[in-house]
Amino acid sequence: MEKDYTSFETIVAEPEASSMIETFRAIGYNLETAVADVVDNSISASAKNVWIDFNWEGDKTYLTVRDDGSGMNNEELVQALRPGSKNPLEERNLKDLGRFGLGLKTASFSQCRQLTVLSHKQQYNPVFWTWNLDFVNKIGEWRLIKYTPNDEHLKQLQSTSSGTIVIWNQLDRIVKGTSTENPENLDKFLETMEIVKRHLGMVFHRFIEQNKINLYFQQRKIDAWNPFLLGEKGLQPFPDEPLSNGLVILKGFVLPHKSKISEETYKKAEGPKGWNEQQGFYIYRNERLLVAGDWLGMFRKEEHYKLARIQIDLPNSLDKEWQIDIKKSVARPPFGLKNQLRQIAGKVRSQAVEVYRHKGKILQRKYSSEEFYTLWNEKIRHGKRFYEINQEHPFIKNILSKGDIEKKDIATLLKFIEETVPVSLITIRESEQPEIQGQPFEGIDHEPIRVAMKQMYNSLIAKGRTDDQAKGMILSIEPFNIYPQYIDSIN
Ligand SMILES: Nc1ncnc2c1ncn2[C@@H]1O[C@H](COP(=O)(O)OP(=O)(O)OP(=O)(O)O)[C@@H](O)[C@H]1O
Ligand SMILES: [Mg+2]
16 A cells, blocks of 8 residues: 555755756757757647748857647647646557657757747637746746747748747857858858758658658758668568567668669668668657667677668557657667567678678679689598598699799688688587597598608707607697607607
């Protein structure tokens, strides 16, 4: 039973407005994830169009996100602007992109010190409220201000049946200290904006592709960026893999080899962060992309896996299990699913390597004769198993046919031998039939051992060793150690 605390003394300890609101700034958004979080709200409010605009005015630059969604009345707007508008535990509409009741505030405050929201709901008058961080700091209270920086926005809303405008003023994280006089500042700012635009095209690509929404950036439509090159020749899709009773769907893709697609397609497909970075899982929550290319701690990103991209689709009912964060940029698979994810990813990754090596393989097929040359051969001699270097191997043959073998040839040869020891074959054979593994020189002429022993002996004696010392040393050298019987016949 729950303990009853009503008989105890209590005291109010409200969060302090000024410090709390500054804390909201530190959740770890960047400009693009922050804007995406605001656009999430527009989509959840059934907007058909969202316009993202900025006005470059140096440190007075401001940014707006306007939508033609359902809008809010006064009461709803005030509630929307309250930190913690909704309980994260609350069940959400199937298509809702929200979870925490915080995004609008945390995303905005991460980038600006003043947030104004104007909204127009059908059959209500347009309304507006403003958060100003300095004002909250000054009065030490969570108080909204009935203020809008620009009447134009209000007029704009009045002329439409419903919608919302979010305005970010005092963008101290992006434009502080910049000026319209300085062209470099503008260049830098435009670069940052370009990143935002590409990010939106990626995060909301499904909505754009399915014509569920039009996103405009400075009046220009944002193009969708699809990570999977759907419809391209040479794309290898894997079958859907339903997990968690079908609530989660995985689908692997191996993207086409560079040689199969146009240069332009290849360049576009590399995505915002480049081919290598964009490999991995793509996690969608209600069709909205949260994670764009991450192996979720299971594997490292490596060049030869760069064609592997795996889509994971989640419903918002699994937010808790997948540890969705406020920024909507992190998701962590539940422990119980990790093995399955790893297995499926393993298959896609192996296929991706195959495709990656495609060019070399085609050449191999085209130019190779029937014969394949291994460096090592497995042989059976008098019922025992041995491994020998293949003297028909073109490289070995070449060396042996030379009049003078150079030192570097020998070094290369030794390296080849070391690097190609047929370890897996040996391991399998050894576990199947350990008894038939032959000893060195078992069943063949031992003359080469005796000759080598003798050479070794002579050189040791020449270096001043005694007869006993020389013999002792020889017997501690592989493979002489196996044949001590020859030591006495050495001299
Ligand atoms: N553009 C909008 N149009 C209509 N309603 C909106 C809009 N933006 C926000 N709201 C309302 O404000 C609420 C709070 O938004 P906020 O982004 O802070 O939290 P959330 O979307 O509920 O959850 P999350 O923290 O996961 O984003 C939303 O639930 C929604 O009801
Ligand atoms: Mg939200």
